[in-house]
Amino acid sequence: MRAALEHKRNFARQRRPAFRLRFPEARIEHWASRFSDSIEGDFELEIPRRIRTQGYLEKRDFLRLCRWKSPRSRPHVEKNPASFIEAVTGTAFSTSDERLRIEVLTLLDGVDWPTASVILHFGHRDPYPILDVRALWSFGIEEPPNYGFEFWWAYTLACRRVARRNGCTMRALDRALWQYSKERQRPAAARRRPRGPRPPSNTDRILRADR
Numbered sequence: 120m121r122a123a124l125e126h127k128r129n130f131a132r133q134r135r136p137a138f139r140l141r142f143p144e145a146r147i148e149h150w151a152s153r154f155s156d157s158i159e160g161d162f163e164l165e166i167p168r169r170i171r172t173q174g175y176l177e178k179r180d181f182l183r184l185c186r187w188k189s190p191r192s193r194p195h196v197e198k199n200p201a202s203f204i205e206a207v208t209g210t211a212f213s214t215s216d217e218r219l220r221i222e223v224l225t226l227l228d229g230v231d232w233p234t235a236s237v238i239l240h241f242g243h244r245d246p247y248p249i250l251d252v253r254a255l256w257s258f259g260i261e262e263p264p265n266y267g268f269e270f271w272w273a274y275t276l277a278c279r280r281v282a283r284r285n286g287c288t289m290r291a292l293d294r295a296l297w298q299y300s301k302e303r304q305r306p307a308a309a310r311r312r313p314r315g316p317r318p319p320s321n322t323d324r325i326l327r328a329d330r
Contacts (some may be wrong), residue, residue: 121232127242129314130317131143136260136270136273136274136276138258138259138260138264138273138277139259140255140257140281141257141258141299141303142162142257142299145282145285146295147281147285147291148286148287148291148295150294150295150296150299151287151291151292151295151296152296152297153302154294154295154297154298155284155297159222161235162184162187162241163169163182163184163241163242163290163325166180166184166241166242167242167244169240169242170208170212171244173205173207174211174212174213175205175208175209175210176204176205176208176238176242177201177204177205178199178201178204178205178242181196181199181204181208181227181238182191182196182197182237183230184234184237184241184242185230185234185237186236188233188249189233189234190235191232192229193229194229194233195228195229195249196227196229196230196234197229198228198229199227199228199229202319203227204227207223207224207227208224208242210223211223211224211235211239211242211243212243214280215329216267217272218268218272220239220243220282221235221239221271221303222235222268223270224238224239232266232267232271233251233266235248235249235250236249236250236251236256236271237249239291240290240293240299242307246278246279246282246288246289247275247289248274248275248278248289248292248293249293250263250266250274251272251293251296251297252300253296253297253300253301253304254293254297254300255274255295255296256300256302257296257297257299257300258274258278258296269278278292282312
């Protein structure tokens with residue numbers, strides 16, 4: 120019995136993601152300052168203000184956040200009725216249960232874990248990171264896993280620790296992570312040095328298609 124428990128602990132430790140920044144934490148401000156997004160500016164001002172007043176996300180703001188994260192999701196996210204968006208996001212913003220907070224958002228058509236993380240990132244009072252292949256690469260994750268609560272929560276806590284140590288906002292950290300990958304990450308095909316042409320990896324497709 121004892122040996123089985125120890126084996127289980129070792130297996131869990133092996134599966135635990137190792138989040139390690141690829142650049143010095145002292146350079147967070149530098150990389151964040153190089154980030155540029157002309158349509159993001161009012162997200163931090165308008166959307167949180169409306170959520171604090173209403174307690175939920177309006178459909179117009181929901182569609183803007185989804186479009187910013189993944190333009191391809193538009194036909195799907197537009198199917199959600201306004202009342203359902205308000206009920207689901209109201210639950211996400213008010214519950215004290217972290218698993219419910221993130222997973223309830225995936226009930227919305229067209230909303231996967233990365234888009235759900237965007238809604239919390241811009242809409243919740245507490246700091247939440249964005250699940251993004253670029254940001255994860257800058258945090259030492261070569262290929263994004265199948266997202267689930269354990270991975271998302273571990274990533275959230277890792278980002279909060281880094282932001283707290285450096286006195287920066289989660290928004291600044293996300294900008295830095297994304298920008299560092301944009302400027303330093305090579306395509307997967309170049310990293311593998313293939314002998315012949317190969318189709319792009321899933322990561323490469325995501326990098327080109329979405330934020």
